[in-house]
Amino acid sequence: MPNLTFKGSTFTLDPYESVLECLLRNQQFIPFACKAGTCQACLVKAVDCEATPESQKWIKQSLRDQGYTLACQWVPSADVEAALPTLTEFSIPTVLHSLEPLNDDTMKVVVDVTDKAAMFHYFPGQYVTLINPQGIARSYSVANNYEQDQYLEFHISTTSHGIFTHWLFEEAAVGDTMHMRGPYGDCYYSNSSAEDFPIILAGVGTGLAPLYGILNDALSRGHKGDIHLFHGGRSAEKLYLARELGAIDAEHKNFYYHPCLKEQNGSVEDVVDQTLDLGSLKRTRVYLCGAPDFVHGLRKLIFLKGASSGNIFCDPFLERSVAPTGGTNHN
Ligand SMILES: Cc1cc2nc3c(=O)[nH]c(=O)nc-3n(C[C@H](O)[C@H](O)[C@H](O)COP(=O)(O)OP(=O)(O)OC[C@H]3O[C@@H](n4cnc5c(N)ncnc54)[C@H](O)[C@@H]3O)c2cc1C
Ligand code: FES
Incomplete structure (x- = not known):
């Protein structure tokens, strides 16, 4: 069976096992959420080896060109090495500006971007990956337009036993730093020819x-x-x-x-x-x-x-x- 090298240790992959599953089975820390190619939390770099095209089809061409891929979709058939991107690669620092209850289990979370020049363009409705100070990464949809407001607004509900939401609702404080990657998804308004569709x-x-x-x-x-x-x-x-x-x-x-x-x-x-x-x-x-x-x-x-x-x-x-x-x- 092929071997997977990660942070200096080598593990043997089970048949048809993804890089993510192998790392989790071996108690390695790697951010993940959906295991379905959606959240992109499990981004890794293929070091001195080729990732499979299937595992790369979910990510932007610019990331593919640098050898990045999604660990949850990467099922290697030969020995490989994977490395996590550093926090500052492909993500920008943000600061928690305010947390305001919208009802008993949902919070309006407002986030400022630290380096405005580094802010990426997105369309309201797309989602981003938020990474908390412990490195826990989850997807959240953006509810507003940064270009108009100069901040990002999220609506986040509590989840019983949820790791990210426990941190957000119980421990996070205004001024905490989170990193943000994105944008992803095609849920947004586009209408270049000004049609009047319902x-x-x-x-x-x-x-x-x-x-x-x-x-x-x-x-x-x-x-x-x-x-x-x-x-x-x-x-x-x-x-x-x-x-x-x-x-x-x-x-x-x-x-x-x-x-x-x-x-x-x-x-x-x-x-x-x-x-x-x-x-x-x-x-x-x-x-x-x-x-x-x-x-x-x-x-x-x-x-x-x-x-x-x-x-x-x-x-x-x-x-x-x-x-x-x-x-x-x-x-
Ligand atoms: C594209 C996209 C957009 C999203 N947008 C939003 C958004 O705008 N707002 C929003 O609130 N959410 C959104 N989500 C969901 C969000 O990403 C998280 O999944 C959610 O906030 C829960 O994260 P968590 O870390 O708190 O829970 P996790 O720790 O990831 O837990 C996941 C699930 O496992 C259960 N669980 C965990 N541990 C245990 C245990 N020991 N025993 C039993 N059950 C357990 C939890 O109850 C939960 O149901 C979005 C997801 C996607 C994919
Ligand atoms: S865990 Fe969500 S894309 Fe891999």
């Missing part, structure tokens, strides 16, 4: 974060078509930003806010289904964000009703998969 934005929980970014971006760029935003939660209290969204609804003739509560008017899926305009669905842009089961289920429903698959943009908030025992690798 837009559906649907999400549950903090799935609202990217949708809020996309909504404000579309409105600030004068989008002419109708925009429907559906937000679901377990109770009215969970529908954070309801007042702000109600005010935007009152101000813009083409924006419709649909708070969805299963007990009252139905789940997001029900309300979307009742509201869909089948006549214009083929040209409607659809953005779906939040829990993976919700995103995949609604994507299927809307596609089967007639939406074009190329017009459906999804950000399932995949979580780190944890072994049933709870796992021992605390990253």
Whole structure:
């Protein structure tokens, strides 16, 4: 079997084992979250060897050219060596500016960029990797436009037993440094020929974060078509930003806010289904964000009703998969 060298130690890979799984099995520290090629937390450099094209297809060409790849997607068939990038490679330092409750389990997290010249361009709704002072890396969607606001806004909910969110909710303090990599994902508004297509934005929980970014971006760029935003939660209290969204609804003739509560008017899926305009669905842009089961289920429903698959943009908030025992690798 091939060997994997990492930080001066050599481990033997099991058949079909990824570099990430081998390192975790051998109790090595390597950031990871989704194990699915999405979060890019597990970026490693192939040292004096070639990474497989399959493991590199997820990352930017500029990273590929420098031999970087994703450890969770890299299944070597020959001896390889992998190295972690240093914190300052491909990430920029940020400072926690404020933490403000949006409801009992969700926080608005505002982050300043330390070196403004180093800030990368992104579109509101895309996601970034935030890396805390302990090196724990997780994906979060950006809810605002940095170029207008000069800060980044995230909506982050608590997760029971969650490592990053435990740090954020219980230990983090204003002024703490986090590093940030990105941007990733194709959930954002684009309309170079100023068309008036309808837009559906649907999400549950903090799935609202990217949708809020996309909504404000579309409105600030004068989008002419109708925009429907559906937000679901377990109770009215969970529908954070309801007042702000109600005010935007009152101000813009083409924006419709649909708070969805299963007990009252139905789940997001029900309300979307009742509201869909089948006549214009083929040209409607659809953005779906939040829990993976919700995103995949609604994507299927809307596609089967007639939406074009190329017009459906999804950000399932995949979580780190944890072994049933709870796992021992605390990253
Ligand atoms: C593209 C993308 C965008 C995202 N955007 C957002 C966003 O805008 N806002 C947001 O809030 N989240 C977002 N997420 C989710 C986010 O990345 C994290 O997954 C989430 O915050 C949890 O991280 P954590 O470190 O606290 O949990 P982790 O430590 O990673 O835990 C993951 C899961 O394992 C469970 N678990 C962990 N340890 C144990 C144990 N011992 N026993 C039982 N269960 C356990 C946890 O309960 C949790 O469900 C996004 C994810 C993706 C992929
Ligand atoms: S991309 Fe590898 S863990 Fe997320």
